[in-house]
Amino acid sequence: MRIYGIKEAKGTYEGTAYHNVNLHCLDNDENANGQVCCVVKCKFAKLADIFGDNSMNMTKLASLIGKDISVYYDQYKNPAHIVLRDVN
Secondary structure, eight states: OEEEEEEEEEEEETTEEEEEEEEEEEEEOTTSSSEEEEEEEEEHHHHHHHHTOTTOOHHHHHTTTTOEEEEEEOTTSOEEEEEEEOOO
């Protein structure tokens, strides 16, 4: 899937703070006509772990726009690993 947009969402919900990043992507799905839009929601802190960069910020994340990725999920359907793919 290819990242076409990134949106940061942070605030509080029922007294609990949250800080998420939504990766807006287009995906080729063999069961669909055309391309399918999807959103990969990830906690901001988890992205730092995934990419091994404790200084992760929105400017660095914006550099992912246009990149192809593969997302692997944990048993709770949260992104556990994201791989940047080389596309020729």
